[in-house]
Amino acid sequence: MRTIDEDIKNNSFQTSYLLYGGEDYLKKQYKDKLKRALAAAGDTMNAAAFQGKATNPKELIDLAETMPFFAEHRLIVVEDSGFFKGGAEELAEYMAQVPATTTFVFAESEVDKRSRMYKALKANGRIVEFAAQSQELLTRWLLGRLKREGKNITRAAMEEFFERVGTDMGALDREMEKLICYCLERDVIELSDVEAVCPQAVTNKVFDMVGAIIECRRRDALTLYYDLLALREPPMRILFLILRQYNILLQLKDLKRRGMKNSDMAKQAGIPVFAVGRSLSQASRLSAGSIKGILRYGVQMEEAVKTGQMNERIAVELVIMEASREREYR
DSSP: OHHHHHHHHHTOOOSEEEEESSOHHHHHHHHHHHHHHHSOTTOTTTEEEEESTTOOHHHHHHHHTSOOSSSSOEEEEEESOOGGGSOOHHHHHHTTSOOTTEEEEEEESOOOTTSHHHHHHHHHSEEEEOOOOOHHHHHHHHHHHHHHTTOEEOHHHHHHHHHHHOSOHHHHHHHHHHHHHHTTTOSEEOHHHHHHHOOOOHHHHHHHHHHHHHTTOHHHHHHHHHHHHHTTOOHHHHHHHHHHHHHHHHHHHHHHHTTOOHHHHHHHHTSOTHHHHHHHHHHTTSOHHHHHHHHHHHHHHHHHHHTTSSOHHHHHHHHHHHHTSOOTTO
16 A cells, blocks of 8 residues: 555556455545546546446557547546456456556456466556455554544443444444544543444344354344344345354364464454454353354255245244254253
8 A cells, every 4th residue: 555655656657556355445545546646636538437347458458548638647447347357368468568658547356366467467567455454453543533533532432333333444434433523522432422323233233143042042132133134134144144153153162272362363263353252252152063053054044045945034033043942062
């Protein structure tokens, strides 16, 4: 990311940029930075945008060969083209011949590093991956934003903020904006402010549901399930999230047995560091065999739904009922 900032600062641009990765907020921020630096607002003569897999590589090449009109650069923004998953051989070959007056900005959700386009950009342009940020970096980012607004936040409020919102930067940005507005007349954001303003994420409700299942609080688990249905969450997505949480518990049990640190376990399991402790607490109440049994049962119910043998809402209820049974291993 610093390399893009340096290019903009020095007004010295590559002929092509590839922005990719799972952190959409940062990817959009840097795509917009490049757009503002390379083309004046409203300049439709020298800036063009293409989106989707129907984008024609030959059209891009023809446009790139056109000199900019009373401007230094011609900007071509291409989003989610699929070029970096395969194909686009002619465009990949052209990347070494792009005129200095033209700049391509590719913003992609997925790339294959073995593809010709990826290799062409690596040789002739700049590639930046926008990966999910660690909780430590996100905390510093949020504290910096609060400082600019003349505000602070208590530790308990920050922890609850992450618990409720998660680690997606776009969601964090939106919810922090709401908190700042809510606390307009005060300097410090308290835990009660977060509880009043920030709704619990679906994944947190599912975590609470799994907790109720593990503790055999069947009625509470079903109530949480019906709450999610009332929020129009599809039953099969709820089932996916339940099974995902059990899969995380199984993974953490194994990593804990191997003596791995919480920060390393978080990376392996693909969850925030703050979620490791509470997930380990859940995992400690179950044997590995019982978790595998619930996962198998969930897969069976999913298959029954897909083959038309079971109503999806009832299938999830059965998984909750089965998983919350009193068992000897608890």
